[in-house]
Amino acid sequence: MSLTKRRGSLRSLPYHSSTIQEKYQARLSPWFFPFTLPIPGLRTRRLWIPNPRRIYQFSVSRFGRKKGFLVMLFAVAVLAFTMFALTKRFATEEKTWPAFSGDPPTLVFKREDLQRIWAWEVASGHYPSRRRLPEQLGLKTVLENPALPPRRTSILPSKSRPSTSGVVTTRGSGPKRVYLDLQTNAPYPQRPPPGSIIDLDIVMEHCDFSEKKYVRDCLEVLRLGAGLDNGRRIRRGKMDNWKYIYLEQLDSGNETIPETANEEAPAAAAREVDAELGLTKKRGVEWELPPIALSDPRQYRPYLTLPTPCDPENPRVFHMFWTGPFTDKPYLALLSFLFTQNTGLHEPHDAPNPGICRPQFWLWINPGPAAAVPNPTATHDMFAQLKATPWASPFLHPRFKNVIQFKLWNTTEQLDGVPELAKEWRTRESLFNSGGHVISVNPARKEGDSSSSAGGNATEKKSDDDDMLSRTGSKSSNSYDRLSVILSDMARFILCHRFGGIYLDADTLFLRDWEELWGWKGAFAYRWSRLEKYNTAVLHLNKGSALGTFLFRTALKNDLDFHPMTVSRYLKEAHLEGLLLRLPDALFDSAWLGTEYYQRDRPPQPFFQDFGEFFDTPLSSSAAPHALGFDGFFKGAFSYHFHNYWWKPFDPARNWPDLGPRFEAGEKAARNAIRDAANAAALAEMEDDQRDLDWSTVLKRTFESYIRGERPTMYGEWLQW
Known part of the structure; x- marks a missing residue:
């Protein structure tokens, strides 16, 4: 065997260190060594930090030379990041943990505007919840909440109350709540009483996935609290805390003690140095100026005080958006609406109004490709096509005219109808943005030339199945109409903000009456499965609300991106998540x-x-x-x-x-x-x-x-x- 081969074989043999040598080196190289660090205002501090040489010796003896060296580098990197994070968290003015997310900031509103948005929504009765307000808002005064009854006792004394940086509660000033027991032995369950309201604080206690609540258990609470089992339930233990539907009682006979103001707020205000401390502004844009323009808050009116059964400020309208040929999908959504909601179709045609607010279903039809502009006869053509389509024609029957309405979607008209967008949306390069993925549309296409193709290449010809801009609906998994989906992401916010009501995706079926959800005046969507993000397949926004103004102005400065994940970032960075309650998906998406x-x-x-x-x-x-x-x-x-x-x-x-x-x-x-x-x-x-x-x-x-x-x-x- 040659000398070279022998050296190679020796080099490949395993290396075993001497136990005596390791102990000797360990004694000579301790795990930690002292380090002197002067701290202003204090005496010189002597700190103990890890010894890199000792870490290297341990990693080599444990993993070998190559792997050990990599392990040591990884340990040093972790140590460096930890020291950097601790320094940023405790030794800098920002006092925030460093973030290495790929998503850039989206915030364009100052703290003062965010405080005004919260104050507007609470004063309008859009926060009927006792959940804590974000401390980052830095509110200095307690907000009167007309959607909450006064507390029976004052808030905890200061010694047992956690220290905060501002006001984190609202003061209830609304009517008393009477929780209902809707159990019955009738063959069918009874509908929720008119004006009933769901207490979503209680629902969250039983259904929140973050608190390890099961969908199965949540559904049991939901059906028993609503009386859906109509006597066919198994005996359980005490279930008083399962009652989540209530009526507001104007008689304030219950003795209550008004809440006291948060005594720590003035001290927090005095400590405040930077008005925008803790807020991260979107790069490349200025703060939104002038301050956000808001109308006077809505007057909160309990159901019993309304002059008519329907509140004009909170219309009961379900919105749905559809593109392409009418199929069995919107057909079944409409049938499920008629089967579950209190439409009054069980009453004779000429029966007097029983004093109940009947919901309506508005199905918005985009007759052509999402990037096309409707022609002047689009409305007439839409109804002619619906009449000739077997899946749609039954709903044109006169019996359904008061509960189901077909409406033509016109993107230009809808965007012009949103005050927050009307003057600026035309300056944007594209209207089709989903999670930062922008789909370019040829200018000729925007003017209605359906022969144009994406990317500005007018000479390129594609079939309808291959051309994304020419698709009208999803015919298969390979020809998915992505452009219409992006348009619907924006459409749901426009419809709710302009007209009020609740938006539902067209792949949604109703399973029960939504009376008590209409009674809850707050805005909501639901959770994106396991993630703490929003899914806006169900979306409730109040008509012309401050929250809607925030969303549209923020989206305008972020390339009109209304993807649910992006909307989640808008609200999280602005500390407004509490105003769009993220309900458990068990309520709308149980599978x-x-x-x-x-x-x-x-x-x-x-x-x-x-x-x-x-x-x-x-x-x-x-x-x-x-x-x-x-x-x-x-x-x-x-x-x-x-x-x-x-x-x-x-x-x-x-x-x-x-x-x-x-x-x-x-x-x-x-x-x-x-x-x-x-x-x-x-x-x-x-x-x-x-x-x-x-x-x-x-x-x-x-x-x-x-x-x-x-x-x-x-x-x-x-x-x-």
């Missing part, structure tokens, strides 16, 4: 956590491991849909969100509107269209039911049976024609 591998040890009923199982229920659980029906589908939740799947039919065997003789013409047209598109064998197979029905099929046929007059609503009310 989401299970599809992301959470809470599978105790899943709700039904248990979906994937959203596709709503349309293709696994054989192992396929007995449940037909056996349990609508009553066994996430009972207690307000809605169900099936997350896209626009191309999957609800009922493959009967993929047409099955609404009975009154709408027979539309059914025949839909069946003929299927017959023309398929051969006889495929049609026969389609009309033949599978043995086990999927959940989507069961829900569709349940809602349709109500329109046919074969069953009542979920509350036992029969449709009167």
Whole structure:
């Protein structure tokens, strides 16, 4: 063997250090050594810091020379970052932990404006909650809260009250709350009384995922508190704290002691040096000037004091946005609305108004591609197309005209109708921005030339399936209409801010009456599954609110980005998350956590491991849909969100509107269209039911049976024609 080979083999042999040598080196190289650091105002301090040489010796002996050297570098990096973080946190004026996020700041409002936004919303009764206000606001005075009753006792004495940097509570000055027991032994549950209100503080106690609450347990509280089990419940222990629906009582007979002001606020104000301390402004822009323009706060009026059943300041309107051909997806959303909400269709057509505020459903139609401008006859063309479409034509029946309205979406008109955007939105390079991902639109396209293509290349020709700007709806997972989705991200905020009401994505089905949600005057969306972010698939904003003004002005300075993740950053950086309550997704999206591998040890009923199982229920659980029906589908939740799947039919065997003789013409047209598109064998197979029905099929046929007059609503009310 050559000398070179021998040296190589020796070099590859494992290295074993002497135990005696290690102990000797450890004695010579201690783990820590003293370091003198002068601190102003104090005597010279002697600190003990880790010895890098000792760390190197340990890492080499434990992991070898190469790996040990890398371990030592990693340890030094961690030590350096820790010292930097501690210095920034405790030795600098910012007193914040360093952030290494890839997301740039979005804030454009000063603290004084944020305080005014909070004060406006609280004074308008849009914060009916006892949850603490953010300390970072630095409020100096207690805000009167007309949506809260006075406390029975004063707040805790100063010795037991935690130290804060300002006022963190509001002072209730509103009517008394009477919590309801809605249990009944009738065959069907009763609707919530008119004017009832949901206490979302109580709901959060039972449903908050951050507090390790299970969706299954949350749904039990929701259905029992609303009386949805109508006598068919199992005896439980004491459930007084499960009552979450209340009525406001104008008689202030309960003895209360007014809250005292926070005595620490003046001291905090005196300590304040920089008015914007702790706020991180968006780079490259100035603070929003002049100060935010707000109207006078709304007058909070309890339901019993309203001159009419419907409050004009809080219209009960559900909004939904749709692009492309009308399919079974908006069809089923509308049917679920009629099956669950108190529309009054169970009363005779000429019956007097019973003094109840009936909700309306406004379906906004964008007739062409999202980047196109409607032509002058767009409204006439829209109704002509709806009338000729079997999935849509039933809702044009005169019986539904007071509860369902189709409205034409015009992007230009809608943006001009938002005062916060009207004068500046045209100066933006693009209207289509989602989470910072901007889709460019050719200027000719903005003016309505549908032949233009993306990116400004007018000579490039693409088919409708390949050209994102020409798509009208999602026909498959490969031809997803991303542009319309981005437009809908913005549309939901515009509609709620301009008209008030609640927005829902078109892949949403109603599961119960929303009366008590209308009673809760605060704004809300819901949680993005396991993340502490917003999902705006359900969104409630008050008409012309200060919160809406903040969102639009902030979005304008951030390239009109209304993606839920970006909106989450707007609110978090401004300490306004409390004004848009992030509800648990159990209320509107009960399957989401299970599809992301959470809470599978105790899943709700039904248990979906994937959203596709709503349309293709696994054989192992396929007995449940037909056996349990609508009553066994996430009972207690307000809605169900099936997350896209626009191309999957609800009922493959009967993929047409099955609404009975009154709408027979539309059914025949839909069946003929299927017959023309398929051969006889495929049609026969389609009309033949599978043995086990999927959940989507069961829900569709349940809602349709109500329109046919074969069953009542979920509350036992029969449709009167």
